[in-house]
Amino acid sequence: MNDILPIILPILAVLVVLGALIPVLMKTRKNVKNYPGTRDANDPVQAPGAGTLVEDRPAPAPAPERKAPGGVEVEGLETVEVPDNAAGLETVPVETPLPVAGRLIRLRERLVKSNNILGKGLLALLSADKIDENVWDEVEETLLLADLGTEPTMQLVDALRERVKVIGTRDPEHVKALLREELIKLVDPTMDRTLHVERHADKPAVMMVVGVNGVGKTTTVGKLARVLVAEDKDVLLGAADTFRAAAAEQLATWGQRVGVPTVKSDIDGADPASVAYEAVKAGIDQEVDVVMIDTAGRLQNKVGLMDELSKVKRVIEKLAEVDEVLLVLDATTGQNGLNQARVFSEVVNITGIVLTKLDGTAKGGIVVAIQKSLGVPVKLIGLGEGADDLAPFDAEAFVDALLN
Structure with a gap:
């Protein structure tokens, strides 16, 4: 018996220890299995979307592309600032452009x-x-x-x-x-390159200026307003580029330089259709000759933004006919400019091209390519940043300049 005790005692000790551990292990296993999917409110590392296990939480949805509403109801359009006339503008010297020649x-x-x-x-x-x-x-x-x-x-x-x-x-x-x-x-000198800016019996002529980012739309609107004022036109500007910082102020500055009012919104990201609508409405009320609408730059492959541009045009047409839709193109972009022209033409039915930055490029042939492809004339060309560096396009003068 004494010989067996040294063997039995260690075995009994092991059994006693195991007996004490088994309940603890079972309790721990039970807690792991039933661990809830929520964390305590005081947990400093609580994840967003508490209540759903992290591995079960769906991936965040991508940010929706900015897209215009499908409807064109004018009810509910945002209120924008509408100056009564040019009399309240800050007094600045009004510039006069060079004659066309x-x-x-x-x-x-x-x-x-x-x-x-x-x-x-x-x-x-x-x-x-x-x-x-x-x-x-x-x-x-x-x-x-x-x-x-x-x-x-x-x-x-x-x-x-x-x-x-x-x-x-x-x-x-x-x-x-x-x-x-x-x-x-x-x-093709036979194409009609006339700017349709004659006032109708009871409404102003309406012009929209469109294009991608960075081609000089706002500057083009300002320069063209300057030319129209010199031709004794009563002009009103609409700052419907509401997404580019300071675009409205830039346009208003051009307006002050030539003595015409600018309708704009003081709210960043305001609905551009609201601004366009109020500008045309003010133009009708004030009996101006021409309302010029500056629009935000947009890539031609962004469907939502192009839909928004289409909406701006449709909202304007609730009040008056859009007589001109000028597409501003950068001549240095070459064939990409042709692709832009095709898409914009489908969306808003452009009536003319303004070709800018033609002086710094060897790609003057884009004039021919665009006209041949779309049947839309180049109506204006710009060859620099100066206020007088915009003029009517003349086919013979253009070719003579190319041939030196």
Whole structure:
């Protein structure tokens, strides 16, 4: 018996210890299994959405794209500031633009000095001693690099090849005359480039200015208002770009410079349709000649923003016809500008193009590409930041500037 005790005692000790541990382990297991999905209110690391286990919590939904409501009811549109007339504007010297002829000369001088390869390159090629297939290939390449577009390029090259072949000339002046004639045909002087800004019997003419970010829409509105005032038009501006910081103030500053009132909202992110509506309504009440609506820049591939632009136009049409929708394009964007033009034309039916920054680009051919693709004329061109660097587009003057 004494021999067995040393063996039995350790076994009994182990059993006693296990007997004490088993209830504790069972209790702990039970707590783990039934641990609630909520944390105590005083827990400093409580996660958002308490009451749902973290692993079961759905991922946060992406922020919705800003999109205009589908309806165009004018009831409930936000109230915006409407000046009675220009009399209350801060007194500043009212500027007077150069006459049209003076602006055209200034723009032509700028274009002649610009880095354009369209005219210079073609003249160099077509004045060569021998005009063979290699030369014509280079002519095509030059035209395509100038963003003329494939179809207009082939049209111009085929016409020039035929005329050069028939006449057999190598004289630079003669070749230049042929090139000038064919380019003018492509730019098409027969297109109606008139700005429709004549007042109707009982309502003002309404103009919307649209485009992507950074092309100079607000500046274009200000410069054009300056021109219209010089032509004795009574103008009112509507600052419907409510999402760009200080856009309304920038437009109001242009208005002060030329002595016209600006309808704007003091609320950041206000409904642009509200501003446009109030501007047109004020234009009707005050019997002005032209109401110009500046809109926010928007990418052409953002459906919600394009819907919003469409809504602005529809709300305006509750009061008056929109006579002009000018699309402002940056000439340096080339073929991307053509893509922008197509989308904007589908959304708001643009009536004319304002081509800016034409002096710093070799891509003057975009004028032809846009007109050929959309059947919409380039009505105005801008060649700089100056107040007088905006003028009516003239096909012959443009081609002559390209050919220096």
